[in-house]
Amino acid sequence: MLKRNPLFLTMLVTTAAIMLTIAPAMAQTDPLPSWNDSAPKKAIVAFVEKVTKDGSPDFVPVAERIATFDNDGTLWAEQPMYFQFLFALDRVKALAPQHPEWKDQGPFASLLKGDLKAALAGGEKAMLEIVMTTHAGMTTDEFERIVKDWLATAKHPKTKRPYTEMVYQPMLELIAYLRANGFKTFIVSGGGIEFMRPWTEKVYGIPPEQVVGSSIKTKFELRDGKYVLVRLAEINFIDDKTGKPVGIQQHIGRRPIMAFGNSDGDQQMLEWTQGGTGTRLMTLVHHDDAVREFAYGSESKIGTFSDALRTEATKNGWTVISMKNDWKRIFSWE
Amino acid sequence: MLKRNPLFLTMLVTTAAIMLTIAPAMAQTDPLPSWNDSAPKKAIVAFVEKVTKDGSPDFVPVAERIATFDNDGTLWAEQPMYFQFLFALDRVKALAPQHPEWKDQGPFASLLKGDLKAALAGGEKAMLEIVMTTHAGMTTDEFERIVKDWLATAKHPKTKRPYTEMVYQPMLELIAYLRANGFKTFIVSGGGIEFMRPWTEKVYGIPPEQVVGSSIKTKFELRDGKYVLVRLAEINFIDDKTGKPVGIQQHIGRRPIMAFGNSDGDQQMLEWTQGGTGTRLMTLVHHDDAVREFAYGSESKIGTFSDALRTEATKNGWTVISMKNDWKRIFSWE
Numbered sequence: 001m002l003k004r005n006p007l008f009l010t011m012l013v014t015t016a017a018i019m020l021t022i023a024p025a026m027a028q029t030d031p032l033p034s035w036n037d038s039a040p041k042k043a044i045v046a047f048v049e050k051v052t053k054d055g056s057p058d059f060v061p062v063a064e065r066i067a068t069f070d071n072d073g074t075l076w077a078e079q080p081m082y083f084q085f086l087f088a089l090d091r092v093k094a095l096a097p098q099h100p101e102w103k104d105q106g107p108f109a110s111l112l113k114g115d116l117k118a119a120l121a122g123g124e125k126a127m128l129e130i131v132m133t134t135h136a137g138m139t140t141d142e143f144e145r146i147v148k149d150w151l152a153t154a155k156h157p158k159t160k161r162p163y164t165e166m167v168y169q170p171m172l173e174l175i176a177y178l179r180a181n182g183f184k185t186f187i188v189s190g191g192g193i194e195f196m197r198p199w200t201e202k203v204y205g206i207p208p209e210q211v212v213g214s215s216i217k218t219k220f221e222l223r224d225g226k227y228v229l230v231r232l233a234e235i236n237f238i239d240d241k242t243g244k245p246v247g248i249q250q251h252i253g254r255r256p257i258m259a260f261g262n263s264d265g266d267q268q269m270l271e272w273t274q275g276g277t278g279t280r281l282m283t284l285v286h287h288d289d290a291v292r293e294f295a296y297g298s299e300s301k302i303g304t305f306s307d308a309l310r311t312e313a314t315k316n317g318w319t320v321i322s323m324k325n326d327w328k329r330i331f332s333w334e
Numbered sequence: 335m336l337k338r339n340p341l342f343l344t345m346l347v348t349t350a351a352i353m354l355t356i357a358p359a360m361a362q363t364d365p366l367p368s369w370n371d372s373a374p375k376k377a378i379v380a381f382v383e384k385v386t387k388d389g390s391p392d393f394v395p396v397a398e399r400i401a402t403f404d405n406d407g408t409l410w411a412e413q414p415m416y417f418q419f420l421f422a423l424d425r426v427k428a429l430a431p432q433h434p435e436w437k438d439q440g441p442f443a444s445l446l447k448g449d450l451k452a453a454l455a456g457g458e459k460a461m462l463e464i465v466m467t468t469h470a471g472m473t474t475d476e477f478e479r480i481v482k483d484w485l486a487t488a489k490h491p492k493t494k495r496p497y498t499e500m501v502y503q504p505m506l507e508l509i510a511y512l513r514a515n516g517f518k519t520f521i522v523s524g525g526g527i528e529f530m531r532p533w534t535e536k537v538y539g540i541p542p543e544q545v546v547g548s549s550i551k552t553k554f555e556l557r558d559g560k561y562v563l564v565r566l567a568e569i570n571f572i573d574d575k576t577g578k579p580v581g582i583q584q585h586i587g588r589r590p591i592m593a594f595g596n597s598d599g600d601q602q603m604l605e606w607t608q609g610g611t612g613t614r615l616m617t618l619v620h621h622d623d624a625v626r627e628f629a630y631g632s633e634s635k636i637g638t639f640s641d642a643l644r645t646e647a648t649k650n651g652w653t654v655i656s657m658k659n660d661w662k663r664i665f666s667w668e
Contacts, residue, residue: 063541140583184543197587207397208587209518210543218583220576220602227602227609229583236584242554249474249552249563250570251585253531253542268554268561275561 031177034170034329040283040321044174047281051257052181058279060257062182067258068248068269069175071189071196071213073303074262074285075204076167077156079294081302083163084195085127087150089116091134108133136216136233139223140194143231147198161333164203168285169332171260175204178258186256188212188248190240190265194231212251214239240265245272260285263303270318282318284309289324292334365511368504368663374617374655378508381615385591386515392613396516400590402582402603403505405523405530405547407596407637408619409538410501411490413628415636417497418529419461421484423450425468442467470550470567473557474528477565481532495667498537502619503666505594509538512592520590522546522582524574524599528565546585548573574599579606594619597637601646608650616652618643623658626668 035041050058051065072078092102092111102108107126110118120126138146156166175185185206187196193213200206215236218229239247245268248256259266259273262285270282286305288295297305313320323330369375384392385399406412426436426445436442441460444452454460469477490500509519519540521530527547534540549570552563573581579602582590593600593607596619604616620639622629631639647654657664 063535066543193584193587201397209400209585211587215584218580220579220606227579227605229579229606245554245561245563246552250527250549251543253527253545271561272554272563 031180032170032173034173034327036326036328038326040319040326043281043319044283047258047279048178048181051279060278064254064257065178065181065183066186066252066254066256067178067183068186068188068212068252068256068260068273069171070261070263070266070269071187071191073287074168074260074266075171075175075187076163077293078303079287079296080157082191083156083166084191085131086157087147087154087195088130088134090150090154091146092130095134132216132233135192135195136231139228139230140218141228143194144198147195151199159331161331164199165331165333167203167331168327169329169334170327171285172204172332174260175206179205183258184210186210186212186248186252188239188244188259188269190214190238190243192216193239212239212247214243242268244269248272257281259283262287262305264306264309265304267309267312270316274316274318282316283321284313284318285321285323288322289327289330292330293323365514366504366507368507368661370660370662372660374653374660377615377653378617381592381613382512382515385613394591394612398588398591399512399515399517400520400586400588401512401517401592402520402522402546402586402590402594402607403509404595404597404600404603405521405525407621408502408594408600409505409521410497411627412637413621413630414491416525417490417500418525419465420491421481421488421529422464422468424484424488425480426464429468466550466567469526469529470565473562473564474552475562477528478532481529485533493665495665498533499665499667501537501665502661503663503668504661505619506538506666508594509540513539517592518544520544520546520582520586522573522578522593522603524548524572524577526550527573546573546581548577576602578603582606591615593617596621596639598640598643599638601643604650604652608652616650617655618647618652619655619657622656623661623664626664627657 032041050056051060053059069075072082076083089111092108096102096112102112107119107122107130111130135143151162151164154163155161156163159166178185187200187206187210189196189212191213193211193215196211196213197208200211201208217232217234217236219232220227220229223230237243237247244266248269255276256273257276257278258281259269260283261269266284274280274282284305286297287293287303296303298307366375366379384390385394387393403409406416410417423445426442430436430446436446441453441456441464445464472480485496485498488497489495490497493500512519521534521540521544523530523546525547527545527549530545530547531542534545535542551566551568551570553566554561554563557564571577571581578600582603589610590607591610591612592615593603594617595603600618608614608616618639620631621627621637630637632641
């Protein structure tokens with residue numbers, strides 16, 4: 001039968017040759033080369049092996065292999081300030097020529113003078129005003145374009161790298177490793193869902209439909225002869241703290257079996273994950289590397305890792321990753 | 335090299351034999367056997383072929399092959415009444431012993447006497463009261479169990495079949511055909527998201543994370559020592575009419591390239607789909623087969639297919655499926 005098609009036979013022989021050559025090499029390749037061989041890596045690999053091993057008492061079918069990741073401080077950096085807020089500040093500057101009234105108005109006047117502290121003195125109200133002014137009023141397509149254009153040129157204030165290079169190499173490897181093992185990976189972030197979607201597929205391999213985040217309301221309308229969704233200056237959903245389990249259920253409709261976070265905002269996501277039946281893995285990234293990244297914890301307003309969270313982690317058997325001790329490399333360009 | 339492993343060689347030869355045998359058979363198999371060879375089938379097949387053909391000017395990458403389906407009246411039947419409302423009525427009866435006060439109270443008293451017309455005389459307010467009473471108060475896990483238990487025993491009033499057998503065989507074939515061509519298929523329904531998720535994977539092969547629907551709010555809390563999401567008697571989102579594009583954007587984050595509906599509630603989903611760049615296919619199912627299913631249109635309160643929708647369809651070049659003329663078979667058990 002093989003003789004019927006010489007091309008087909010050649011293909012088979014070639015395939016066989018390739019398989020025989022690469023199989024042993026693959027078995028030896030470490031899927032997490034940027035991780036030290038310390039407890040977190042061991043816990044992750046042991047977990048993945050037991051839930052993917054057919055016949056194991058902990059086996060989980062592919063469809064139920066859901067892993068959720070916070071974004072700010074878990075997949076990419078969040079200091080000296082959430083990147084989305086730095087985006088909003090840049091937008092205020094870019095839009096200022098069209099808004100002469102800002103020169104004398106609330107947080108904008110201070111911002112444009114470069115006095116961030118005064119701009120934020122108005123607390124949550126001032127922040128919300130800055131965010132809504134820069135995130136609403138345009139269509140969803142226009143906002144996507146604005147985010148992409150900003151990312152193409154903006155640089156992180158400390159490293160001078162594009163923000164999309166401020167992602168953690170060990171987490172990129174982890175996402176790829178999970179995906180190779182049949183997991184569906186989701187972002188579940190307090191950040192804006194439409195701020196993340198334009199780049200998560202390219203950077204993390206996570207498509208827009210697997211991004212859960214905070215959102216503002218939108219309105220379907222006919223504008224200039226085209227049907228569009230216009231972004232309104234009204235909160236729709238805050239995907240933080242108790243909002244994370246709510247967002248996971250709304251969006252995914254099943255409990256994750258693995259969840260990764262880094263701050264108090266992630267506690268409820270980890271509790272919800274742990275509350276399901278069967279084996280689960282809950283993990284927190286701790287920022288304790290002032291040399292290679294940033295060191296902050298209970299005292300930080302951004303990405304707070306409180307003592308209470310530490311106590312919860314210990315009590316519940318959650319894995320805590322020390323960036324300093326457990327990661328060989330933090331950024332790909334190191 | 336092949337001689338190194340006799341088992342491996344045997345496997346290759348077997349694989350080759352299987353491939354040579356089935357390849358021609360596969361090429362001849364009609365993926366849509368329950369469709370007549372009329373215009374809708376031709377339009378669907380032509381569309382799929384051009385968007386999946388590498389090098390075609392209409393080629394669409396796999397990641398962007400998003401198809402959305404309304405559920406009630408598009409994937410499964412919706413007469414004599416939305417099945418979810420029949421579920422609510424059954425729940426009122428099941429819960430009545432725990433609610434002696436219902437004997438004298440609003441829509442419940444009429445319902446329990448079997449007088450549906452009187453129960454619904456209160457209009458939207460009465461319906462909402464019935465829905466909230468039967469859909470809220472329990473945890474998401476408990477509600478899932480209730481829906482599954484109901485589906486296991488409840489029967490359609492006319493056909494006496496389980497509701498999950500009231501699905502349209504041509505649409506099951508279509509979903510499978512699209513999936514085989516790299517499409518991701520989503521439900522975008524006015525029905526309750528958590529009413530659909532317990533069975534869509536088994537019945538349609540559509541997992542919970544690909545179901546978009548109407549929802550009530552939920553609250554994360556600790557109940558009897560377990561973290562749960564409690565369903566609240568408060569509307570969160572209505573996924574109908576202009577809500578459909580909003581729901582699609584919130585949940586999927588990209589425009590579909592194909593959309594299927596059957597009623598006025600789907601018009602905006604089709605408009606939103608059509609508004610994207612590149613080629614698109616918008617389709618409406620029309621219920622015109624009183625013998626094999628039901629015949630209804632502009633006069634029906636359930637699944638209204640108004641004259642205005644018909645006009646829009648014609649104007650915009652949308653495909654309209656006549657169940658009577660375009661489908662060989664409607665249900666799998668015919």
